[in-house]
Amino acid sequence: MNDYVSILKQVAGADEVWEERRFSIYRGSRALTVTILDQGAAESSHRFMAIVEGANEGDNTRSAGNAAGTVDDALQAVHWWEFD
Known part of the structure; x- marks a missing residue:
């Protein structure tokens, strides 16, 4: 598997490069997008970070946790109660 992050850092001379994966979830009946x-x-x-946003039009709620060493820790850092 190619390490696109390292390749982009080197070729583009970038200080930071983040690969993104998006997921659509429902918390109760509320549609959310998790990146x-x-x-x-x-x-x-500080490898991973999670951002959660309201997915419906007009839902501007957003929470981003601090960067963490694991996906689980990054997801735990999100203020999920903001979506209740």
Whole structure:
């Protein structure tokens, strides 16, 4: 598998590169979009970050947790209660 993050950092001379994966979820009846960002294995303790946003038009609620070493820790850092 290619390490696109490292390739982009090198070729573009970028200081930070994040790969994004998006998921559509429902918390109760509320539609949310969860974006998990990954800086690659070289950024071990701050590799992942999660951003959660309301998915419906007019729902501007957004919560982003701090960067963490695992996806689980990044998701745990989101203020989920803001979507209750």
